[in-house]
Amino acid sequence: MTILKPKKTLQQQLSAIKLPQLPQVLLQLVDICRSPEVDIRLIAQTVSQDIALTTKILQLANSAFIGARSQFRNIDHAVIFLGVNTVRNLAISVSVHEIFDKNGPSAQFDNEEFWYHCLFTALISKTIAEKAGYDDPGAAYLTGLLHDTGKYLLARHFGESYQTLINKQNDIDDLVNEEKKAFNISHCDVGKWLLDSWNMSEEFGNAVRDHHNRDTPDSETNILSRIIRLANTLTTKVSTYDEQTIKDASILCISPASLQTIVEEQTTILEDLAQTLGIPIKEPEREELSAGQEKNQQRLYKKIESRAKLYGFMESIIQAQTINRVYLALEESLSFLFDCDKAVLLLQEQTAGNLAIQGSFRNKIARTLKEKKYTIPPESSYLDDTAKSQRLLGEKNNIILSSEAKTTLFEPLFQAFQSDSLLGVPIRISPDQQGLMLLCLATGDDTMQDQEEILQLLSLHVGNRLYQETLKEEYAIAFAKERIAAVEEVARSIAFEISNPLRIIQNYILLLATKDGQNQTMSQELSIINRELARVTSISKQLGDLSTSPGSKQTSLTNINEAIGDSVHLFQKSIATESTIDIDFVPAANIPALWLEINPFKQILGNLITNSIDALGKSGTIEVHCHFVPAQESSAKAELVVTVSDNGPGVPPSIANTIFRAGKTTKEDGHAGLGLAIVNKLTKDISGRIYHSTGKEGNTLFTFHFPVTTQPSSYEQLMT
Incomplete structure (x- = not known):
């Protein structure tokens, strides 16, 4: 029998169909x-x-x-x-x-199979909605129950013609197109029209209309539509899933591997529900899969399995507490999903814009390239120096780095990976910061290219997680500036108030030092106190502006062992009656007199010793060590390296990476958390560096590198 295409428009067809009220x-x-x-x-x-x-x-x-x-x-x-x-x-x-x-359709229309499918879809829709966190699972149930009512109405309106069309369709997804060819209308259109006529929610009607639609780049599918489409697919293809099914499950945050379990659980409830409602149902017969369909299913099952594993790794990336844990979670996922144990991140630095290697502490390739300080300048980030046709950054699709490219820029990468080709997966952190995930791609291995979607999902989550850290860092900096600005206001007031008492105390100490009968020890003690008071006076002058770097830098020839010894001696005297803390300093041998900025040096040392005292409480041991690194042994500048260690409770891992930020502290009793932030600022002001670590015996170590010279500057030479 030939089915003629009616010439009526969609609206004419709809108005011709009698809708139940x-x-x-x-x-x-x-x-x-x-x-x-x-x-x-x-x-x-x-x-x-x-x-x-x-x-x-x-x-x-x-x-x-x-x-x-x-x-x-x-x-x-x-x-x-x-x-x-x-x-x-x-x-x-x-x-x-x-x-x-x-007023049912023709006798050929199988009512019991129809209601079996509708009730089954309703149950699965409700379950999916609950698992996806949809706010009204009952609405999903109702929409699922009514989603195919358009079929019922078309069968009643067109009779045998429509039934013949249904019987010819082997694939349910082709039904909508065939309906439109034959009748210029689909059961999806009729179903939406019915729900609209019943004054149901527009969201319900849209979900009914879209339950056979496929996603396109320009389409926007709401959550309820995805729920109904996924449930409809699961009831019509219980053992076979397509790409759209996997995508819908992924977007709804449901593991594709759990879909079969959902179907099986609702199958046990279906019969009881039908009896309660008084609706006779009958399960449709399932056709055997062809060899081609079976092969395709095996491929999709593998994809479902890998997706199920992927969810766990993506959750680990999202929940990672530190950047290192983000890198570690990514590397573990690549190793598990692709058996790939060679991967690094090539990320833009926020300051210089260079592309720098990043990876976890376990990543040997990342460690090797970091030790060599390997970076790629932004202006040289081309795959081929001669063609300059494809950049490393800004590409949307995966790229291949090959040793055949006419540039030596990537040679250290190929050597570290021990490979002639690398796969680059774009990572977008922010509009101003991008990067690549580099993987070792063996010759002729296209496995990872086939899994492009999974790699892009991983890169998306890593990029989002890194962006969160960037925002946290920016917020912390802004917060620190606000706190320091507030401290500055207080500091100015304090500096003004203490300046006069300091001068009076200094004058009295000078009078005491000039009195007859003073023994040598007392004179030395008074001399140390006077020097420290002079340093306090100098510090009070700097309190007016903590947020900017100092102007002129004045150095002086200093006996390092003597300077450190004086500071340690003062702390030993000040805590002698309050605790049993020991502060040990063994003078270093063979350190020449050095030119350095003595005030910031003593301020950094004093703050670190104070920090250790606070950490220890009433008892413990503090050790101060130093050694001199001549210029030819490390860099263009000579350095004095000082370490302050204590056997206190240590730095909690939760703040280990942010210990030098303002407001970060492990102490109670109203500590503002500014001590180490000021130390960090002072160190940067004199172009030094500071870091903390844990010793072999569990001691907490703070080490700062202080730039020094063995010769006076031209300014000091002029002044002397």
């Missing part, structure tokens, strides 16, 4: 539920107008399907405990079969 009670109920302020008593009164409907709702509300903790004896209790939307959904559920059964 909801009972007046249900129409009133739908209208009441759409009101922003719903009166629960009015809902109960409306439903109770129809005794048969009330009885069915209570029967369903007390069934295992709802799983209520107590039995409902009247509709008022049901409305209060179940909620307005659930009662509305139940009312339509128990009535819809009766509404359609009054």
Whole structure:
């Protein structure tokens, strides 16, 4: 029989189809539920107008399907405990079969298979909605129940012609196109029109309309539409999943590997629900898969399995507490999913813009290249120096780095990876910061290229996680500036208030030092106190501006062992009566007199010793060590390296990477957490560096490198 294409428009076709009407009670109920302020008593009164409907709702509300903790004896209790939307959904559920059964389609249309599919889709939709965190699983159930009502109406309107069309379709996804070819209308269009005529939510109608649509680059699919589309696929293809199914499950945050479990669980409930509603159902016969379909299914099952594993790794990346844990989670995922144990990140530095190697502490390749200080200048980031046709950054798709490229820029990479080709997966951290995930790609190995979507998902999560760290860093810097600005205001006031008492104390010490009868020890003690008071006076002058670097730098010829010894001696005297803390300093041998900025040096040393004292409490040991590194042994500048260690509780891992930020402290009693932040600032001001570590015996070590010279500057020579 040949099916002729009608010339009628979609609107003409819709208007020609007779739509079933909801009972007046249900129409009133739908209208009441759409009101922003719903009166629960009015809902109960409306439903109770129809005794048969009330009885069915209570029967369903007390069934295992709802799983209520107590039995409902009247509709008022049901409305209060179940909620307005659930009662509305139940009312339509128990009535819809009766509404359609009054004037059914042709005898060839299998009602029992039809309702089997509708009820099954409703149950699975509700379960998916719950797992996906959708705010109204009952709405998903109702939409799933009504999603194929358009088929029922088309079968009733076109009769045998429509049934013939259905019988010819081996693939349910082709049905919509064939419906439009034959009748210029699809069951999806009719279903939406029906729900609109019942004054149902627009979201319900859109989900019914879109439940066979495939995603396109320009389409936007809402959550309910994805839920219904996924549920519909699972009920029609219980053992076969396609790419769209996997994508919908991924977007709804449901592991594709759990889909079969969802189907099996709802199958056990389906029969009981149908009996409760009084709807006869029959499971459709399933066709055997062809050899080609079976092969395709095996490929998709492997993809589902890898996706299931991927979820765990993506969760690890999102939940990682530190950047190092982000790198480690990424490397573990690459090793597990692709058996790839050679990978690094090539990320833009925020300051210079160079491309620098990043990786976890376990990453041998990253460590090797970092030790060599390997970076790629931004202006040289081309794959080929001669062609300059493809940049490392800014590409949307994966790129291949080959040793055949006419540039020596990447030779250290190929040597470290011991490979002639590398796969680069773009990572976007922010509009101003990008990078690449570099993987070892063996010759002829296209496995990772086939898994491009998984690699891009990993890179997306890593990029988002790194961007979060960037925002945290920017916030911390802004917060630190605000705190230091507030401290500055207080510091200016303090500096002004203490300047006069300091001068008076210094004058009295000078008088004491000049009195007769002073022994040598007392004179030395007074001399140390006087020098420290002079340093306090100098510091008080700097308190006016903690946030900017000092102007002129004045160095002086200093005996390092003597300077450190004086500071240690003062601390030993000051804590002698309060605790049993030992502060040990063994003078270093063979350190010449050095030219350095003595005030910031003593301030850094004093703050670090104070920090150790606070960490120890009443007892413990502090050790101070130093050694001199001549210029030819490390860099263009000579350095004095000083380490302050203590056997206190140590630095918690949670703040180990941020210990030098303002506001970060492990101390109580109102500590502002500015001590180490000031130390860090002072160190940077004199072009030094500072870091903390843990010793072999568990001691906490703070080490600072202080730039020094063995010769005076031209300014000091002029002054002397």
